[in-house]
Amino acid sequence: MNLIFMGPPGAGKGTQAEMFQRQDGLPHVSTGEILRQAVRDGTDVGWRAFQFMQEGDLVPDEIVDRIVHIRLAEPDCAEGFILDGYPRTIGQADALDTWLARADRGLDAVVFFEIREEVLLRRLTGRRVCPTCGAIYHLDYHPPKEPGRCDVDGVTLIQRKDDTLSTVLHRLEVFHRWTEPLVEHYRRRGLFLSVNAERPVPEVYRGIREFAKSRTARPG
Numbered sequence: 001m002n003l004i005f006m007g008p009p010g011a012g013k014g015t016q017a018e019m020f021q022r023q024d025g026l027p028h029v030s031t032g033e034i035l036r037q038a039v040r041d042g043t044d045v046g047w048r049a050f051q052f053m054q055e056g057d058l059v060p061d062e063i064v065d066r067i068v069h070i071r072l073a074e075p076d077c078a079e080g081f082i083l084d085g086y087p088r089t090i091g092q093a094d095a096l097d098t099w100l101a102r103a104d105r106g107l108d109a110v111v112f113f114e115i116r117e118e119v120l121l122r123r124l125t126g127r128r129v130c131p132t133c134g135a136i137y138h139l140d141y142h143p144p145k146e147p148g149r150c151d152v153d154g155v156t157l158i159q160r161k162d163d164t165l166s167t168v169l170h171r172l173e174v175f176h177r178w179t180e181p182l183v184e185h186y187r188r189r190g191l192f193l194s195v196n197a198e199r200p201v202p203e204v205y206r207g208i209r210e211f212a213k214s215r216t217a218r219p220g
């Protein structure tokens with residue numbers, strides 16, 4: 001399965017992608033996570049991306065396109081992948097199409113996460129993440145077993161720097177301006193599934209999985 005997860009910040013894309021990775025063995029390719037790792041490692045990409053991310057702006061297409069193309073060419077993506085947070089602009093969608101055509105591959109589904117603004121604000125302000133393994137928690141909806149520590153590796157959980165209210169509001173504006181136009185782009189191609197992302201995590205997962213399976217099972 002080759003899937004794209006698209007939606008506003010805090011809609012639950014990363015949570016669902018992690019679940020698909022665990023349950024279906026599909027690699028979770030998160031551009032946000034790759035960029036945050038580059039910042040932590042102090043690489044050239046990290047230095048170039050840092051200021052944009054800090055302010056909730058999009059990192060320039062040419063940087064993001066390149067890291068995605070390198071990642072998708074890795075062997076674990078040969079049988080399928082979940083792109084979480086990419087593409088985010090029409091330019092990125094075109095670059096992805098070109099890359100897929102060259103690799104003789106296609107997309108099975110583009111999943112759009114629908115959620116009201118007040119719900120995602122609650123989700124983002126209560127989100128905590130593991131800086132080492134990337135596991136995602138929420139203080140109320142998905143707390144770790146031991147407060148403040150990752151269930152997987154015991155590392156102290158942190159709040160993402162771009163989860164402050166003012167940055168979240170700016171990220172939302174950026175989403176409406178640059179990423180929402182992609183809805184029509186993919187809807188026209190018949191690849192599109194809109195999910196109610198306010199339902200519980202396992203229900204959202206089941207809805208996406210059913211649709212994605214029906215797409216990969218289609219003839220031709």
Ligand code: AP5
Binds near residue numbers: 007035060085124197
């Ligand atoms: P990125 O990391 O991609 O952030 P985002 O798209 O804003 O999405 P989030 O990670 O904030 O939210 P999510 O939808 O994954 O929600 P989550 O599952 O964590 O990007 C960060 C930055 O990197 C960008 O601002 C930009 O600068 C740069 N960047 C990245 N990609 C780029 C690109 N393609 N082009 C240019 N720049 C790019 O869930 C949120 C919370 O809700 C969690 O606490 C979770 O536990 C909880 N939760 C999840 N699902 C449920 C549920 N069903 N019920 C209750 N709680 C739930």
